[in-house]
């Protein structure tokens with residue numbers, strides 16, 4: 453059986469290890485841990501799952517494949533890990549061709565998704581926490597939502613182990629073991645060499661630091677995440693508060709309904725988060741519980757992914 457080493461046990465590494473195992477490989481995963489790693493991009497309370505990706509139809513196609521799989525996992529794990537609460541991208545100006553929201557709307561409409569155009573006060577009444585005045589247009593994607601990402605990674609790690617994936621938690625990759633122009637395995641930071649037929653690198657934002665040749669096309673970038681506790685939690689319950697992006701192309705703001713610990717998260721710059729909450733959720737002031745800095749990778753060029761560079765939208 454060919455041996456594969458997967459380096460990194462975030463969502464990419466753990467799902468790759470499960471799939472490789474299913475295809476008959478002997479799989480080992482290495483990660484310094486503890487797992488889920490607190491600094492991994494995958495280790496967060498919530499991640500948006502949506503098919504709205506502006507004009508980037510490639511991502512819409514991927515979402516069409518993944519959303520049914522999320523529903524299947526909810527049944528298989530008998531836990532609601534994916535919450536189909538809907539996702540909206542709204543803007544203060546009317547949507548026009550070229551805008552992220554407009555292109556999302558058109559592509560989702562053409563591909564037969566369940567959507568609504570957020571340009572009537574009737575629709576905004578569904579979401580009472582929002583000050584709808586500034587927002588005139590947008591797209592509401594009904595069969596989208598969010599996943600409890602750290603819980604997903606923890607459950608998938610357990611599943612990988614049960615399928616026979618060997619997990620080396622506490623092992624830190626140092627370099628590829630190369631000779632004669634071939635990768636023959638990996639070297640750990642304690643000098644141990646582990647041979648393999650194939651090596652899969654899934655080390656997220658660490659990539660440009662650990663594999664220096666990737667610096668030409670990857671750089672790490674960051675986003676702060678705020679966890680907030682609203683005074684009127686009922687207004688932020690998933691039934692009446694969707695995952696949202698608010699003028700996301702220019703502000704970068706997006707956020708989530710309350711999770712099971714009654715926390716809601718918003719992402720954007722620290723100094724302006726307070727004014728954002730005051731302006732948008734006037735009925736229920738929020739208290740900041742914590743801030744977390746995140747890093748993720750972005751491509752400098754389109755070289756690696758052809759027409760599909762990683763985007764921060």
Ligand SMILES: Cc1cc2nc3c(=O)[nH]c(=O)nc-3n(C[C@H](O)[C@H](O)[C@H](O)COP(=O)(O)OP(=O)(O)OC[C@H]3O[C@@H](n4cnc5c(N)ncnc54)[C@H](O)[C@@H]3O)c2cc1C
Pocket residue numbers: 459460461462463464465482483484485488489491492493494495498499500501623624625626654655656657658662675677719746747748
């Ligand atoms: C703030 C933020 C918000 C996001 N929001 C969304 C969203 O709403 N929806 C969405 O779909 N995506 C979102 N993303 C993107 C998504 O989180 C990432 O694409 C995904 O989590 C990347 O997973 P990964 O497994 O590639 O990397 P990571 O989860 O970062 O995992 C990398 C792993 O590599 C390990 N590692 C590091 N160094 C070594 C080493 N030397 N040896 C061995 N292992 C090592 C780490 O310990 C870690 O476990 C967001 C990202 C960020 C940063």
